[in-house]
Amino acid sequence: MSTTTSHTPESEGPAETPSPRPVRLIQNECTTEIPVHLLFRDDPDPVAVPLRPAVVGRRRGTGEQPRLGRPAPARARPAPPLDPDLVERPARVLPGAAGVLAGAGGVAGALATSWWAGALPPLAAHALRLPASAGAGPGPAQWAAYAGAGALGVIGFGGLARGATGRAWVVGLFGRYRGTVRRTGLLWVNPLLRRRRVDVRLRHWRSEAMPAADGNGVTVRVVVLVVWRVRDTARAVLGVEDHETYLRECVEAALARVPVEVPGAARAGADSAMDALTRLVAADVAAIGLEVFSVQPVRVEYAPEVADAMHRRRIAALDDRQRATRLTSVVDSVEDTVTRLTTRGLVELDDCERKTLVRDLTVAFCSGRGDSGP
Template sequence: MSTTTSHTPEPEGPPEGPSRPARLIQNEATTEIPVHLLFRDDPDPAPVPVRPAVVSRRRGTGEQPRLRRPAPVKARPVPEVDPDLAERPARVLPGAAGVLAGAGGLAGCVAASWWAGVLPPAVLEALRLPAAVAGAGLGPAQWAAYTGAGALGLAGFGGLGRGATGRAWVLGLFGRYRGTVRRTGLLWVNPMLLRRRVDVRLRHWRSEPMPAADGKGVALRVVVLVVWRVRDTARAVLGVEDHETYLRECVEAALARVPVETPGASKGAVDVAADALTRMVVADAAPVGLEVFSVQPVRVEYAPEVAAAMHRRRIAALDAEQRASMLTSVVDSVEDTVTRLTMRGLVELDDYERKVLVRDLTVAFCSGRESTP
């Protein structure tokens, strides 16, 4: 008795239970994306931040990595000078105090000389002083008196100064800012302080021809007039090495960023460019204590390397404009002439005769316009 074993073939296809699909690429690593968050049934769902999936691919798969878009570069603001550096009034005394101190020191020197007995008889008679004690001489006490009186006189007369209108002094002691003097008249300032004179009047500066460009990138040479003044003397003197050079460089930087209208542009376009230049220079010069009122282009011309070509181009444009204007005038004159002749019944013209008359009138008017200087 033989037993036949029947082999039932397994069904082809995926199994009934849930299973994870096989990877198509063995070296691929992926991150699941929560797609169900994009298809919610809420009428007004709250925004859910979903981070984009980042797919990393290993070497040897032939896949190119995804490139991220670079972030836009923002313009950096002008750096602020030391915030603690600001103008403040300095401590000064009236000039009379210095004069009195200097006179006191001078009188002390004379008294020490009389005490030591070194004054000549003529000076004693002029000052009506009695004779000194005999044999006093120049001892330690007399030299101490000389030193004190001399120091007082030097401090008194050495600290005198004259403050003028529109001028200021920036005072410093051993590299430290000690204040600003804007007072006028005779003043006494500590002679140990370093004085730096600053012009605080309203000033104007006419620049030399500076490089610039118009809206199409054509090279220009621009001369600007800048009206400005020093508002904060401490920042203008101590914040930068030279505030006048800094202002000049600010104007050059603004001309490099703002397109300037070409020669012969309208007044409105020139005013727009001047306003833009003024705003930029004001923003750049304010941190160093400079107050700019206006930056006005006073002369605009083409750069030497493009001047000849732009001059020919401008002449050609003017010639074309003049020809177009003349042609428009001739056509209007011919039309008016033919219309008047026809409307008044002076001539009766068919199409051929009308064309001939228009041609002859056009040639005649054009010849007359060209011969007119």
């Protein structure tokens, strides 16, 4: 018997190498052929590219709608640069009793020195129950004692101050900020320090008529009421020349950016204008230590040059609104009348008769409402 040997593909020779994969291409109606691997080349030092929202146009023939990127949020304006060390801190003060004791010690020292020098009158010595002095007059030692006692009395009594509720002192020495005194009662403050009184109570300011504009760009005059207070006395007094003038200018600048509606506008518009004004002014004055609680328009009127024209325009708008309201009421009445007549079977109308009835009822209702008023 002859044996046949079966040959398999493995025994015929080495395995065939797979054919290389075809290069993938990107191709559409608007682009040429671009190899895919060229879009993802590995750079030796890749540079990070920040991604930004963009608008991608629609490709022809695909039905794809353009994708709109989200608008970037408005950035808050940076606060004006000020000295970072200029922050309110409490000043070093002593109770008023210390100043009183120092002043009394100075007076007592002056009397004792006078008795020592023999310059104290006998009546004063007798009243103070002091023995007779054998001094022959003031000498160098007595004059030095006089100087020390006088300096002690001046420093003791000269540093006395009365702190009141809602008031504060910004104190400084040789142009340098030394602290703020907010304590109340009798206090002793170094008499060499310069004191500047600041009102830290809740305050309100009613402005004069300021120029502004409404939502349509028409010039208006606005009177605002600002409720505010001083939060950081150091920045308010030393950060600007006059913090009250700075507050007024910030309010005027905010009115130039926020539209203010006249009293006849919607209530929501007035509330949004008040909120926007308060937010803008509070952000502007926060850097100088002021705290604004509300900026509320209390009187809004058109400027004199446009007041007559806007008055006529508002009257015309009111007439149009009243006319539209009256016409809607008439149409509803006619529709209700015709519907009731036909649904109850009182009349049977064809299209021509229905039109005639509607016309007659409309004329009748309009005439009646015109005679009786709105």
